[in-house]
Amino acid sequence: METIVWIDEKQIHAQGFKKELLKASVTEEDVVKISFSFVVSSEQYHDTAVLLYKNDFQVCVPELNLEFPATIHNYATDRTDLYKEGQVADYYLELIEKQR
Secondary structure, three states: OEEEEEEOOEEEEEEEEEEEEEEOOOOOOEEEEEEEEEEEEHHHHHHHHHHHHHOOEEEEEHHHOEEEEEEEEEEEEOOOOOOOOOOEEEEEEEEEEOOO
16 A cells, blocks of 8 residues: 655655554663655656755654654665666665654
């Protein structure tokens, strides 16, 4: 099932979306962690890489009425050659709510 996730102004068509509540290490407050996979083509690679390198996001999941500031908790991709034309990669991303 596809879930729409907004990372800043970029719309992501997320697959395997999962939401968890974790205890923040410093404050012991609950923080949201979301994880999902999405596809990135070589044409989308540059914009996606620039966005993820920022590592300071406003995340919105309209379907769940969920919005929070986040950073990357974990990240993986199955390809490293997206700079080559015609390539497609599967990305896996975990975003965690910034502690207040």
